[in-house]
Every structure is written in structure tokens, then in C-alpha cells.
Amino acid sequence: MSTIFIAGQRWISNPEPELGLGIILEAANRRVVIAFPAAEEERTYAAAAAPLSRVLFQVGDNIDVPNQGPLIVTEQQEHNGCIVYFAKDENGEIHPVPEQILSASIKLSNAKERLLAGQVEHHRRFALRAATLEQQNTSQAASTRGLLGPRVQLLPHQMYIAAEVASRPSPRVLLADEVGLGKTIEAGLIIHQLLLLERAKRVLIVVPDSLVHQWLVEMLRRFNLKFSIFNEARCRQIDEYEDEPSSIFFDEEESKEKEENPFEDAQLVICPLSWISSHERRQQQLCDAGWDMLVVDEAHHLHWHEDGSSSPEYKLVERLSAEIASVLLLTATPENAGIDGHFARLRLLDPARYPDLDAFLEEQSHYEEISELIQGLSDTADAALSDAEFCKRLETLLGSDQLKSLQKNPSAEQLDKTIRDLLDRFGTGRMLYRNTRASVGGFPKRVLHEHALNAPAGYEQACTTASIEESLHPEQLLGPAWLKADPRVEWVEKFLLQNPDAKVLLIAADSNAAQDLELHLRLRRGIASAVFHEDLSLIERDRAAAYFADPEDGAQLLICSEIGSEGRNFQFAQHLVLFDLPLNPDLLEQRIGRLDRIGQLGDVNLHVPYYAGSAQEKLLHWYRDAVNIFEQPCTVGNALIIAFGEELKAALASSDTTVIDSLIARAAAKAEELQEHLRKGRNRLLELNSCQPQRAAKLIASLEAEQRSDTLADYIEMLAEQFGLDHEDHSDNAIILRPGDHMITEAFPHLPEDGITGTFDRERALSREDIAYFSWEYPLVSSAMDMVMSSDFGSASICTIAVKALKPGTLLLEAFFSPAVQAPAWLQLQRYLPAQSFRLVTDQQNRNLSNAVAHSKLNQLAQGVKKTLMPVLLREVRGSITAMIPHIENLAEDAAKDWIKSATKAYETDRSDERERLQALMSRNSHVAPEELDVFDQETVLGLNALQSLQLNMSALRLAIVSQ
Numbered sequence: 001m002s003t004i005f006i007a008g009q010r011w012i013s014n015p016e017p018e019l020g021l022g023i024i025l026e027a028a029n030r031r032v033v034i035a036f037p038a039a040e041e042e043r044t045y046a047a048a049a050a051p052l053s054r055v056l057f058q059v060g061d062n063i064d065v066p067n068q069g070p071l072i073v074t075e076q077q078e079h080n081g082c083i084v085y086f087a088k089d090e091n092g093e094i095h096p097v098p099e100q101i102l103s104a105s106i107k108l109s110n111a112k113e114r115l116l117a118g119q120v121e122h123h124r125r126f127a128l129r130a131a132t133l134e135q136q137n138t139s140q141a142a143s144t145r146g147l148l149g150p151r152v153q154l155l156p157h158q159m160y161i162a163a164e165v166a167s168r169p170s171p172r173v174l175l176a177d178e179v180g181l182g183k184t185i186e187a188g189l190i191i192h193q194l195l196l197l198e199r200a201k202r203v204l205i206v207v208p209d210s211l212v213h214q215w216l217v218e219m220l221r222r223f224n225l226k227f228s229i230f231n232e233a234r235c236r237q238i239d240e241y242e243d244e245p246s247s248i249f250f251d252e253e254e255s256k257e258k259e260e261n262p263f264e265d266a267q268l269v270i271c272p273l274s275w276i277s278s279h280e281r282r283q284q285q286l287c288d289a290g291w292d293m294l295v296v297d298e299a300h301h302l303h304w305h306e307d308g309s310s311s312p313e314y315k316l317v318e319r320l321s322a323e324i325a326s327v328l329l330l331t332a333t334p335e336n337a338g339i340d341g342h343f344a345r346l347r348l349l350d351p352a353r354y355p356d357l358d359a360f361l362e363e364q365s366h367y368e369e370i371s372e373l374i375q376g377l378s379d380t381a382d383a384a385l386s387d388a389e390f391c392k393r394l395e396t397l398l399g400s401d402q403l404k405s406l407q408k409n410p411s412a413e414q415l416d417k418t419i420r421d422l423l424d425r426f427g428t429g430r431m432l433y434r435n436t437r438a439s440v441g442g443f444p445k446r447v448l449h450e451h452a453l454n455a456p457a458g459y460e461q462a463c464t465t466a467s468i469e470e471s472l473h474p475e476q477l478l479g480p481a482w483l484k485a486d487p488r489v490e491w492v493e494k495f496l497l498q499n500p501d502a503k504v505l506l507i508a509a510d511s512n513a514a515q516d517l518e519l520h521l522r523l524r525r526g527i528a529s530a531v532f533h534e535d536l537s538l539i540e541r542d543r544a545a546a547y548f549a550d551p552e553d554g555a556q557l558l559i560c561s562e563i564g565s566e567g568r569n570f571q572f573a574q575h576l577v578l579f580d581l582p583l584n585p586d587l588l589e590q591r592i593g594r595l596d597r598i599g600q601l602g603d604v605n606l607h608v609p610y611y612a613g614s615a616q617e618k619l620l621h622w623y624r625d626a627v628n629i630f631e632q633p634c635t636v637g638n639a640l641i642i643a644f645g646e647e648l649k650a651a652l653a654s655s656d657t658t659v660i661d662s663l664i665a666r667a668a669a670k671a672e673e674l675q676e677h678l679r680k681g682r683n684r685l686l687e688l689n690s691c692q693p694q695r696a697a698k699l700i701a702s703l704e705a706e707q708r709s710d711t712l713a714d715y716i717e718m719l720a721e722q723f724g725l726d727h728e729d730h731s732d733n734a735i736i737l738r739p740g741d742h743m744i745t746e747a748f749p750h751l752p753e754d755g756i757t758g759t760f761d762r763e764r765a766l767s768r769e770d771i772a773y774f775s776w777e778y779p780l781v782s783s784a785m786d787m788v789m790s791s792d793f794g795s796a797s798i799c800t801i802a803v804k805a806l807k808p809g810t811l812l813l814e815a816f817f818s819p820a821v822q823a824p825a826w827l828q829l830q831r832y833l834p835a836q837s838f839r840l841v842t843d844q845q846n847r848n849l850s851n852a853v854a855h856s857k858l859n860q861l862a863q864g865v866k867k868t869l870m871p872v873l874l875r876e877v878r879g880s881i882t883a884m885i886p887h888i889e890n891l892a893e894d895a896a897k898d899w900i901k902s903a904t905k906a907y908e909t910d911r912s913d914e915r916e917r918l919q920a921l922m923s924r925n926s927h928v929a930p931e932e933l934d935v936f937d938q939e940t941v942l943g944l945n946a947l948q949s950l951q952l953n954m955s956a957l958r959l960a961i962v963s964q
């Protein structure tokens, strides 16, 4: 730092800090003239003895400029001895701020200047700041960041995916776990991580209309994320523009002036898919609004056609995913409409990896081979690597360099990397995650109940001219009085009366049939029921679902049309009535998945009422004996339909029952063969990519350890004490916080006026939704931490300590430093920094006592100094501490060099792996342009340069004076 006074520099008076920030007016003839605009004072000093301290803000400090909101320093440059800060505002916009224009009444946030100026605070405040700093640095670099706070069970398969996906610079993946295994939760965990890591600010979720509110609620109650639902009504409130004249007075120019992008109004947005994909103007606005992350649920609705006639939904997501860096597509049935649709969705995520359909199909035929190679590497690496044939296969795929380096050093890390490369480049890819019930385990049993009924008169006759779809849905053939004629209706009625305590979900394909049936059962038979179908508004649908979910006074029966078979959570029910069976096996799996999902505590009872001897019965047998879907989720249902679809339809229509029997026998054999093939190939690869149990276990263990520690409870107590909140025990492991009578801030973030009850126990939080789950990531805690660190709260302190081992008059300077890198956020360099703050303790002899004098010990011994004694005390020790500070700063600078070294190494490893992948893809297909590699290299250089700017900023400084 320059000690020469230069006009325009900002300094503060050590004896009179209350004068505010001074500005040097003149520095000549060994004199310095300084004005203090805030106090309207001016002082003249001899330059050599001026009691002034230079005020310099560091990256990350808050600065004030008159008539401008709060700014945060991102960079500083020196010009002719004065500083120009570059500081970002709330919107992330960067402003140049010459130090001359800084507000004169600015508070000092620099710990050193505050200590020297005597602007010190009680040692408990210092302790709170130190604890905050420590925790902030620990959590910022922790691999579990963003996974701790959500109110969810720690399920290994979900945590693994969430951590793995969020660790990528811009995650683009297809989450394709089997129905009900928690894809919404996985997506929520990924969103939560990226938001907390500040790698995403604007998140857009696009979902089928029927799931809009469910997403809204899940994001809020599990992740404390407040999303806003956008629909046409909401957009109109913001954007009054009309593109069609509504009256003869329509003025197009005036209308254009009113144009505003409604999507810029919120950061976290949920949009119903049908609305947005059918509204051209809103789509344009949505694309223009700029997002960091896109999530699309039930992505199998995005239909792709090679000839360009893709569905509007696909086209919309294609447009969005070309613009948005991070994309999550969710579907339990990725191959629902064929393998080409699956390929097209993968291509949306990574066009370089999935350049064309034929190559993708060809690739699939080699999965078994890849799986064998991986098995060789993971089970018998030594033997495999000494087998010439094995090595040749590996070399063909990965090149001789990689093979050689693996043979030279077959360490666990190298083997792991090779397996990952094989999985990514030749296997199912790193874009696709699919966990299955079989791999996760612990799911309830599916129990089929077949209810054979006599077909009503006229049905058989009607079938002779009906299509097969009509035969499967007798309500379409039985005429307007079908409710009376159809024996399934009577069966449902009886079943409900015999099981009055059972919650029953009934799904019927046809919306009209669902409505007729519900009305009939409710009005004529007095059954407490609700109905859920596409003609209801979103609110009406949620009301129906909530009525069904109510355990006390809720409906016994919920009747859904097919839209109720997707995404909804009905696992509190244990009886599903399949009023009809769909021809599409994925649809049936989706239906069963409403009950057979995480949280289901009993058996899943599947009831199929059917007409004996009809197409319904044959289809039931097909699913039971060929697809085996009533026992376990079907993995080959689609493949069977591709192979036997036409034959199946013919068999359903045939009066000869042997036709279906022989078809089922052949299909069952084929299913067995396909399953065997999948087990050895695709499924094994998917399993390997989707969850690595050891890593998952490690992750869970560290989350549990963080959760167990009682430091959070202590920290909240400290917060409450220092900010004047009332803090009271509620019960074991739970507390109540309320605004107190002596709060030091007008309002405390996220603390309701009537207080909040929270528990530190995850299990308790899962069973008691009315109380908050307190973790380091809970908004009240994290905002309080931000409040402490973005101000000068507790940054400088002076205390006395009585220690026999030390001479009275010994001065101990304890400093905490936090790392700051001058780099754009998208480079995400934070994750390469160590998970800690940096602490130093020195004495007047400049001895480094950091290890010998623990922070907790100093806290224990610290005694406050009376305010009236402070000026005298400071006068005595100022000389010594002025000499000690540069030494402690030098130590921090040395430490920063080590940090830079290790961060650079970690960064380089990551980048070189990523570069290798890009190069490998480039050599395999022409869709990766050479320029991409140049851009990648430029980014790497940018990151490396930025890491060199890493500084350790002094964030808190305490002087401890050894007393008698």
C-alpha cells in the first residue's frame, strides 16, 4: 500500500474516526490537507506524523456511493496513486467507482482500519463473526453444499445423482429413474445446490399443467424455494401489450410502448407446458428473459420427428435448451414413444455426443461389449490389462496414449477414470441417469387382484364391429346408460363399501367416463369421492387431490382420467383400480407408479375388473404373463410392443383364444431374452453411471456428520444473543426464535413476527411439516450469516486476557482471512478453494502462535475493555500493532500463494479431463467444431489467470492484551 499522500485518496482519522471518510485535498511541502465532508471539517497535518489511515476496500467489500444502491467491489485498479473500484450492483451490473466519489459517511468495513481507528466491538461479536466466516468458507467449498438443507430423507441414489450432476460446470442431464423414485426431489436438490453455490440465479421449470402446483409445493416445503407460477393472466398484469385490436380505438404504437417482458419479473418460475408451447409471443419472451437453468418434467411429451415435424413442446424446449446453460429433463419412461424420441432428447442435452440417430442405434448394439470391458477393469484389472486381446479392444476405443498411461499406472483413480470415459463415450453416456427399484431396493410388493365379471348383454355383439380400443373400453360401446349396464361399476361400488377405510385411486382412460362414474358413485351411492380430469382448472385439480389426501375427512375414492396417472403423489393409498388397461406399457407403469413410489408403506394392491373372455382379459394376461408388469416395473414392455404390437392387436380381436396364449408364450421368452441382454449391457452401464454405492455412502456419511454436530445450535444461540432475539427451548432438539424487545436490527431476515419453531433433527422435520428444519442452509441462518459478513459486524475487537504463561503487556493479534478471486461467476472458481478460512495469531516478536493459541481458548479468556479506557489503551498499543499488521499480512500472502498452487492444480486436472473428452468426441464426429476447442482453451487460460488473483482478505482482527 502506498504511504504517500495523493490528492483524491480517501483516508480516515485515527483519533477522530467519527469524522467519516476524509479526502486528501492537498499534499505538498510535507503537509497534508484533508477534508471530512460528512462532518464538514478540514484538518491540516505534518505529512510525516499525520494520524491517518488509508482506506482501501478489498474485493467482496461493500461500498457506498451517494444516490446509488449498495455495491460490492469486484476489482480494483490503481491510477496515479488513486484507486478506481469496479463494483457490482444488485443486478450484477458492474460500475467503475473512482474512490473520490465514495460516500463520506461510509462506514469502515476494513478490519484493520477499524481496529486502528478504535472502532472496536465486544469480543462476543468478534467470536460470532469468526464463527460465521469459518462456517461460510467451510460450506462454500464443501462437496455437500446445497444437499444439507432440503427437508428430504438422505437416500443414497438421489444424493449421488444430485452431487454428481451439480458438480459439473453446466449440468445437462436426463433424469430417468423409474417411476416414483424421486426425480422431482433429485431436480430440487440440483436446483438448490446451484442456487446456493450462486451458479444459477434464474431457474425455469416447465411442467404438464396437472403438476404445476405439486412442483410449487414440493419446491417450497422441501427446499424453501419460492417459485412463481406464470400463466397468461399473470403475464397480462405485467405486459399490457395487445397484438390484436380489441376496439376501433386500438393504437398499435401505444400498445407496443406498454410491452414488457413479464418473465423478468421473477427469478424462479414455473410454467405450464401446454400454455407456453401454444403461445408464440410468450415463448419469445420466455426465450428472451435469460435463464441459468431449465427443468422440464415428463419430458416424454416432447415428440421429435426426423422430418422436422416435431411437436410444439419439443420445438420450444429445443429453442430454450440452445440458450440455457443447464438443462434437466425428467422422465420415468424415456423410451415411451420409441427409441428415436429418447435419442432426440439426449441430443437436446448434448448435440456433440449424440450427433445422429444411426450412430446412436449402432452404439447401443455394443453396450454388452462395453459392459464386459468395464467389468474386466473393475473386477480383475491386473488380469485384464495383461490380456492382449482386452488391451487391443481398449486401445481401439480410447487410444494408445490412455491405454499406455493406464498400464503404467493402474491406480484406483486411473481405473475409475477409464471406466468413466468408457461409460461416457461409448456407454449410455454421462447425460443419462436411471435408478431402478431393483438397484435401490426396499420397495413394497405389487399384488394383483383379478376380478372377472360377466360381460353385459350386447357387448359381445358390439365388439364385432368395434375397434380394439373400443372393445377395451366398454363404456364407449354400451351407450348412454353404460353406468347401469357395466358390471365394473357395481364391482367398484361393492369394493368401496366392503373396504370403507381404504383409500382407493381409480384410473380410467376416458375423461367423460371418469366424470360420469364419479358423479354416479357420489350422488347415487353416497361415496365420498373426488374427480381429477383435464377439464378442471389447476386449482380444482389440486383441490380434488388434497381432498383425497386428507386422512381425516378426505375422500375415500379419487377417480382420475389419464392425466392423473402422471407425476402425482398418491402413495398414501394402497389400492389402485385399473378401470381399463392401456395398450402402452409405459402408461400402465405410470399409473401403478402413483402408489408404488417412495413413501409407500404397504403393499400396492392392483385391482383389475374385467369382462371374462373379452379382449380385456387377454390384455390382462399379456401384462401379467408376458410383460410381468404386475410384479415389477416393466423394462422391456416397449420392446415387446415394437416386436409384437400388431400381433397383439390381432390376438386381442381374435375369437380363437389359443392365438393370444401362443403369443404370450413367445413374448415371455423374448422378454426373458431381452432382459438378459439388458442386464448384461445397457442396464449394467446405467446402473454404474447412476449410482456408485461407495461414493454415495461417503456423501451420506458426511451429511449425517454435519447434521449431527451441535455447532449450529450453538451458533444460533450466539446469533440470538448478539442480535437481541428471544431464544427458547421447544423440546428435545427443537427451539423457538422470536423477535426480542432489544433487537439491534429493525427486522431479522426470515424471522416471522410471531416467531418460528425449528428442529435440528431431520427425521423430526420429515414427520412434522409445521416446524422448520434448521440447518446451515436454512434461509434464516444463511441470511443472518450474509448479514454479518456483508457488514463490519464484529470485524475489529480488543480484549484483555489473563494468562500466567504470558508476560503482562504481551499483545496477541488474531486475524481471520477469507479468500477472494477476481473472476466472473461463470468460471466457478470458488469450488477449487480450500474449505476453510485462514487464521493467524502473532505476538510483538512476530512469532506465529496460530496453533499454540486456539481461537476457542481466546474466546474463553477474553474480557471486555471499558469504552472510556479505549482511547488511552489504543494510544499505547497503536505503534506495536501498526508494526505487527504488515507481518501478519505477509504471512497471509505466503499462504495465498499455497492456495493458488493447489487451486490451480485442481483446476488444471478438471480442465484437462474435460478437454480430453472434447477431443475424443471431435475425433468421432464432425459435430464438434474445432473452434469449440479454442473457446475451451481460452476459458481455461481465463480461469488460470483469475486464480492467480486469489487474495486472502483480512476479514476480522482482534487484539488480545495480556493483563496482570
Ligand SMILES: Nc1ncnc2c1ncn2[C@@H]1O[C@H](COP(=O)(O)OP(=O)(O)OP(=O)(O)O)[C@@H](O)[C@H]1O
Pocket: 151, 152, 153, 154, 155, 158, 177, 178, 179, 180, 181, 182, 183, 184, 185, 186, 331, 332, 566, 567, 568, 569, 593, 594, 597, 598, 599
Ligand atoms: N428423499 C426423499 N425424502 C422424502 N420424500 C421423498 C424423497 N424422495 C422422494 N420422496 C417422495 O416420494 C414421492 C416420489 O418422488 P418424486 O415425485 O420426486 O418421484 P418422481 O420420480 O418424480 O415420480 P414420477 O416418476 O411419478 O414423476 C414424492 O411424494 C416425494 O415427495
